[in-house]
Every structure is written in C-alpha cells, then in structure tokens.
Amino acid sequence: MSRLAAGRALAVLALAGAAALAGLGIARALGAPPPAGVQARALAIETGLRCPVCQGLSVASSPSTIAAGMRQIIVAQVRAGRSPAQVRGYFTARYGPWILLDPPRRGIGWLVWLAPPAGLASGLGGIGWLLRRRKRGGPAGVIPPDAEARAAVDAACHSGHGLEDDEVAAALALLTAVREDPASSQHAEAYAIGLAAAALAAAARPPAAAHPAPALPAPGPGDEGPLPAGPAAGGRTLAEADPPPRAPGPAARRRLRRLALPLAANGFAAALAVALIAGLHPRAPGTVPTGTFAGSGAGPLAALRADAAAHPRDPSAWLALGLASDDGGNLAQAYQDYSRAAALDPAALQPRLLLGSVLIRGGSPAEAVRLLTPLLASHPGEPPLLLALGLAQKAAGDPHAAAMLRRYLQLDPSGPQAAQVRALLASR
Amino acid sequence: MTPAIFPGSGPAPGPAPRRLWQRLWRWLALTVVAGLAALIVVAFVGGFGRDPSVVTSALLNRPAPPLAGRTLAGPPFSPATVRGKVLLVNIWASWCPACRAEQRLLDSVQRQLGPAGLQLVGIDMSDTVAAARAFLSQTGGQLYPQIEDPSAHLAVSWGTFGVPETYLVDRAGIIRVKATGALTPGWVRQYVLPVLDRR
Numbered sequence: 001m002s003r004l005a006a007g008r009a010l011a012v013l014a015l016a017g018a019a020a021l022a023g024l025g026i027a028r029a030l031g032a033p034p035p036a037g038v039q040a041r042a043l044a045i046e047t048g049l050r051c052p053v054c055q056g057l058s059v060a061s062s063p064s065t066i067a068a069g070m071r072q073i074i075v076a077q078v079r080a081g082r083s084p085a086q087v088r089g090y091f092t093a094r095y096g097p098w099i100l101l102d103p104p105r106r107g108i109g110w111l112v113w114l115a116p117p118a119g120l121a122s123g124l125g126g127i128g129w130l131l132r133r134r135k136r137g138g139p140a141g142v143i144p145p146d147a148e149a150r151a152a153v154d155a156a157c158h159s160g161h162g163l164e165d166d167e168v169a170a171a172l173a174l175l176t177a178v179r180e181d182p183a184s185s186q187h188a189e190a191y192a193i194g195l196a197a198a199a200l201a202a203a204a205r206p207p208a209a210a211h212p213a214p215a216l217p218a219p220g221p222g223d224e225g226p227l228p229a230g231p232a233a234g235g236r237t238l239a240e241a242d243p244p245p246r247a248p249g250p251a252a253r254r255r256l257r258r259l260a261l262p263l264a265a266n267g268f269a270a271a272l273a274v275a276l277i278a279g280l281h282p283r284a285p286g287t288v289p290t291g292t293f294a295g296s297g298a299g300p301l302a303a304l305r306a307d308a309a310a311h312p313r314d315p316s317a318w319l320a321l322g323l324a325s326d327d328g329g330n331l332a333q334a335y336q337d338y339s340r341a342a343a344l345d346p347a348a349l350q351p352r353l354l355l356g357s358v359l360i361r362g363g364s365p366a367e368a369v370r371l372l373t374p375l376l377a378s379h380p381g382e383p384p385l386l387l388a389l390g391l392a393q394k395a396a397g398d399p400h401a402a403a404m405l406r407r408y409l410q411l412d413p414s415g416p417q418a419a420q421v422r423a424l425l426a427s428r
Numbered sequence: 429m430t431p432a433i434f435p436g437s438g439p440a441p442g443p444a445p446r447r448l449w450q451r452l453w454r455w456l457a458l459t460v461v462a463g464l465a466a467l468i469v470v471a472f473v474g475g476f477g478r479d480p481s482v483v484t485s486a487l488l489n490r491p492a493p494p495l496a497g498r499t500l501a502g503p504p505f506s507p508a509t510v511r512g513k514v515l516l517v518n519i520w521a522s523w524c525p526a527c528r529a530e531q532r533l534l535d536s537v538q539r540q541l542g543p544a545g546l547q548l549v550g551i552d553m554s555d556t557v558a559a560a561r562a563f564l565s566q567t568g569g570q571l572y573p574q575i576e577d578p579s580a581h582l583a584v585s586w587g588t589f590g591v592p593e594t595y596l597v598d599r600a601g602i603i604r605v606k607a608t609g610a611l612t613p614g615w616v617r618q619y620v621l622p623v624l625d626r627r
Contacts, residue, residue: 052589065554066588069580094493094587096486268465275472303529316528316566324525350559384556416554416579 042075045084049074049091050101058101065416171197301328308337315345322354331362349379356388365395383412387421394424485587485595485606492517492597493585495549500560500574505549509573513547514624515597518611519583521555522563524591530610531568537616538571544624545599550574553583553591598623 035044043060049070051062059067059074070091077087091099103109171193178190301324308317322337335358342351352375359368372389379385390404405421412418487493495517499505518534520527538548552560552574564570577583586595594607596619605619 066580066584066590069554069584072579073581073584091584092486094486094585095589096484098486264465268469271469272472275469278473301525304525307529320525320528323523327525350562414579 038075038078041084042071042078045074045078045087046071048088048101050099052095052099063420068416068419071419301325313344315341315348315351318344319351319354322351326354326358331358334358335362347378349375349382349385353384353388356392360388360392360395365392368392369396369398381411383408383415386411387417390421485603487587487595487603488606490603492595492601492603495551495575495582497575497577497582500552500557500564500576505573505575510547510549512599513545514599514620515595516546516548516620517551517586517595517597518548519551519553519586519588519591519593519595520569521553521591522559523555526610527592528563528567530592533611533613533616535568535571537611537620541616541620541624542571546620546624548572551577551582551586553577553588554580596620596623598626 035041046060047058049059051057051059051064051067051070053064053066054062057067059070073090074087077090082090088100097104103112105113174186174190175193175197178187301321304317304321304324308314308321311317318337318341322334322341325331325337326334335355338351338355338358342348342355345351352371356368356372359365359371369389369392372385372392375385376389386404386408390401390408392398393401393404402425405425409418409421409425492515495505495507495510497505516534516537520531534548537546542548549572550569555576555578557576557578560574560576564574575582580588586593589608592610594611595603596605596607598604604623607615607619
C-alpha cells in the first residue's frame with residue numbers, strides 16, 4: 001500500500017513538474033518582448049516567410065541566393081520604417097499567401113490552427129473518461145445488481161441445483177456487504193459469488209425471445225476479451241464477460257465486432273496506399289526534384305547530352321551538361337563532364353571551380369585544394385576562387401582556410417555568400 | 429427465501445439513460461474518427477495530384493513591377509526604349525542549364541517577332557557579371573537588354589521562384605502569363621502571338 005502511495009505521489013510530482021515547465025515555457029513565449037533593433041525585427045519577419053527555392057525552409061534559414069536577396073530587401077524595408085505586416089504584404093503581393101509559413105486564419109487554414117488544441121482537448125477528455133470509467137466500473141461493476149442476484153438465486157433454488165438455503169443466505173450477505181463497502185477485503189470472494197450467480201442466471205433463463213436481455217451496457221468493439229483476471233480488472237460487468245444469447249448468430253456478430261477495428265484500419269491504410277500510388281507521378285530521369293519544368297519534354301539532361309555529343313569540342317556544352325548532372329545529384333557524372341570542359345579550355349576558371357566544388361561535396365577536399373591552389377597565380381584576386389579554395393581548405397582542415405576566407409570577404413563583402421562565410425568564420 | 433437479506437440497497441443504478449448516452453457518445457466518436465480518416469484520404473488524393481513546387485504567380489493580370497538597374501552592357505536600363513511594346517521578361521542565370529537550353533529560342537523570337545512589336549528583356553539573377561558576359565558571348569542573348577540583378581532584388585520584386593521564368597506583359601503593362609522552365613515554341617505560339625496581334 002505504501003509502495004502504491006509512493007508511486008502515486010511520484011506520478012503526481014512528475015505531472016506537476018511537467019505542467020510547471022509547460023506553463024513556464026508558455027509564459028516566456030507570451031511575455032517575450034517585441035524584438036528590438038533592425039536585424040532582430042527583420043529576423044522575426046524572415047522566419048515567417050517561405051524560401052521560394054528550398055520550399056521547406058524559411059527565408060531566415062535558407063542558404064539560397066534568392067533568400068539572401070529577400071533578407072536584404074526585408075532589412076532595407078524594416079530600416080525604412082515599414083511595419084512587419086507591410087513587409088509581409090510586399091511578398092504576398094508577389095508570391096501570394098503561399099509565401100507565408102503560417103497558414104492564413106480563414107477558410108481551410110483554420111483547420112491547421114484548430115487541430116492541435118482540438119487534439120489536446122480530445123486527448124485530455126479521453127483520459128478523463130477512461131479514469132472515470134475505471135473508477136466507476138472498478139469494484140462496483142463487478143458485483144451484479146441486486147435484482148440480478150436475486151433472480152439468479154431464485155432460479156437456482158427452483159431448478160434443483162442442490163444449494164442449501166443457509167449457503168445462499170451467506171453468499172448473498174457477503175455480496176451485500178461488499179456492495180456497501182467496496183474496499184472490503186472480501187472483494188475477491190464476492191466477485192466469485194457474483195460470477196457464479198450470473199452463470200446460474202444465464203443457465204436458468206429461458207430462450208432469448210421470451211426474456212429481454214438484462215440491462216447492460218452494450219460491449220464496445222474493443223471490449224471483448226478473456227474473462228477479467230480478478231476484481232481489479234475493472235470496467236466490465238459480469239454478464240458482459242459472458243453475454244447471454246440475445247440474437248441469432250451471436251458468435252458471428254461478436255467475431256465481426258472484434259474484426260471491425262482491424263478491418264477499418266486496413267481499409268484506411270489501403271485507401272492511403274491507393275491515393276499515393278495513383279497520385280505520385282514518376283519523374284523523368286534527370287529532372288530537378290523541385291518542380292517539373294513546363295514543356296521541357298524529354299528533360300533538359302537528355303537535350304544537353306545530345307548537344308554535347310553534337311559539339312564535342314565545345315567546352316560550354318560539357319559545362320552545361322555537368323551542371324545538369326550536378327543538379328540531378330550525380331556527382332560522378334558531373335565530375336567527368338566538368339573535367340572534359342576543363343581539358344578543352346585550359347585557361348578557364350569556371351570548370352575548375354565547379355570541379356573543386358564537386359570534390360569538396362564528394363568528400364575529397366584535399367584533392368580540391370591541390371586542384372585550385374595553382375590557379376591563384378593566374379587569378380589572384382578572383383573572389384569565387386578564393387571562396388572555393390577557402391572552403392576546400394576548411395573542409396580539409398588546412399590552417400590557411402580562415403585567412404583565405406577573410407581575403408574573400410575583403411574582396412566581395414556584400415556578395416551573396418558573404419553572410420554565410422562570416423557565420424562560418426565566427427562559428428570556428 | 430430470505431428477502432431480508434436484500435435490504436434494497438437504494439434504487440438499482442438506472443442503466444437505461446446511461447446506456448443511451450454511452451451509445452450516442454460511441455456513435456459520435458466513431459463519426460469523428462471516420463470523418464477525420466476520410467479527410468486525410470481526400471487530402472492525400474487531392475494533394476498528390478499536383479506539384480506543390482509549381483505555384484502560379486500572384487502578379488497575373490496585375491501591373492508589371494518596374495524594370496530598373498544596370499545592364500550587362502554597362503549603361504542603366506531605360507524603360508523608354510520598351511514603352512508601348514509587348515514585353516517578354518526572361519529571368520535567367522549563367523549557371524542554369526535550362527536557361528542555356530532556351531536561349532536559342534529566345535534569340536529567334538526577338539529576331540522574328542521584334543518587328544511586330546515584341547521586346548525581350550533579360551534579368552540576370554544571382555550571377556556575376558563576368559560569368560553572365562561569358563554566357564552572352566557563348567550562348568546568346570545579346571539582341572536585347574539584359575539587366576543585371578546579382579542580389580535577386582529585381583527578380584524577387586517580380587515574384588520569381590527560380591530560373592528560368594518568363595513573364596508576358598501586354599502593351600498596357602499588365603502581366604498576362606508566366607512560364608516556368610525553358611520556353612518552347614508551342615508556348616510562344618499559344619500565348620505570345622495572340623497578345624501581339626491584339627493591337
């Protein structure tokens with residue numbers, strides 16, 4: 001008993017702690033002061049806008065150049081004194097409400113806003129209902145009601161089960177005592193007596209049509225199962241554990257009821273699977289996973305490959321083919337195509353920068369450093385080269401990386417990648 | 429019989445109204461769950477049929493945003509040179525394979541439909557001037573003004589998602605159609621020619 005009490009106290013303590021932490025979090029979130037300063041106010045807007053290119057990300061967290069441009073626009077507009085709603089309006093006028101990460105609070109958008117509180121409320125309600133049912137159905141529900149016990153005894157006495165009168169009297173007295181004091185230590189015995197009484201009543205009852213079924217809550221689909229193991233099993237009355245025949249084919253009905261939930265779940269899963277198979281269109285090989293290009297026919301990759309095959313001496317054709325392979329995620333193919341472009345145009349920087357980028361992403365930054373370092377002599381002040389080399393050195397663990405990246409920042413302080421390089425340098 | 433043993437311990441718990449309530453509650457719960465399941469199925473059926481990455485422009489049938497900025501050729505873009513013409517505003521970048529694929533078509537559209545009142549304008553987005561000039565000399569696009577937009581500010585003001593995108597602006601300055609991806613001759617026939625003929 002004391003162990004039970006200790007466990008209960010611990011559970012209450014844990015719940016109280018969780019509730020306190022949740023309350024603290026909500027209070028902090030609600031009481032957070034409005035962001036001060038241009039950067040903070042701009043950041044608050046950026047986190048609520050969707051990046052047009054990487055559509056799962058906000059403008060604040062997207063590394064794409066278009067998101068960088070949007071961040072600059074937001075900062076400029078905040079600096080000019082425009083309100084967050086006005087800044088957001090600038091983007092919704094161009095991209096529609098799609099650009100807002102928060103769904104609109106109207107129409108079907110309400111569904112997204114209301115579903116979480118509704119789910120929470122129904123969950124709490126469900127828990128409350130379960131607790132109430134358990135409490136109510138625990139000790140009291142096990143003992144059959146007076147009328148039923150009386151009928152059972154009547155039937156037993158009249159059908160020659162050979163019960164002695166004083167045995168019956170003692171059993172009924174015990175039943176009554178336990179009913180009046182649910183916490184009685186004799187509960188288990190009373191339960192057994194109740195079970196026996198219900199069995200007797202069922203045996204003595206004439207066939208269904210002549211006799212209405214006893215007033216019992218209809219068992220739910222999940223309520224069927226083995227007999228309760230003891231009085232604490234709770235939640236079900238005796239006769240429910242052994243339902244009397246009340247309709248033709250009760251076994252079939254019970255089986256159907258037992259199958260209803262799995263059947264419904266399987267039907268739901270099947271409907272989803274059909275929807276997925278019917279709805280997902282396969283993408284042509286080489287197409288970019290974000291968006292099918294309108295009217296691109298066989299796909300840009302095939303066209304570019306044909307173009308490169310038709311002009312095998314044209315470095316730009318191989319470069320474009322490599323870029324397309326790169327876009328499609330085929331680094332090995334991109335490496336070959338870039339190498340071809342580099343070989344055809346020994347002075348060109350672009351294919352070598354792209355080769356370096358592929359090597360960094362492919363996990364060979366040291367090789368990228370070896371490839372890019374000699375180019376410094378011919379292109380000393382070229383920001384993209386400094387950037388690529390700095391990033392390669394950083395990935396390879398080269399101590400010169402920071403100096404190289406700083407040199408890049410000096411030459412291109414407002415470039416699209418400058419902010420990220422600064423963050424990279426600061427995070428070190 | 430010993431009726432005294434049954435003290436009639438209060439009225440028997442009235443099971444009938446509770447049963448009714450329970451049954452109602454069960455039906456209500458079942459309806460809610462079934463409704464939610466149906467909603468999810470409908471969302472899946474409807475949601476997977478479309479590509480969420482293709483979004484129509486909010487600027488369709490609205491006045492086109494202003495075109496401004498330095499051109500890749502050097503001098504600033506002058507809106508007066510394109511006034512009163514049907515505009516095809518093409519947003520591109522030298523690093524974009526599909527832009528390279530459509531460039532030949534864009535040049536021939538400017539050559540053939542220019543005399544009929546069509547004017548192409550390029551916006552070179554998120555690009556370096558050097559790479560863009562190399563693209564112009566190797567691939568094409570020198571027949572019409574190209575505005576440089578390294579920070580994508582101009583492209584964002586046009587509601588651009590990516591490159592290439594092409595907007596058709598009629599003579600009144602209203603955006604009529606937007607094409608996502610490389611242009612095709614079929615698109616030009618279907619959308620550009622009717623607007624060009626409507627004088």
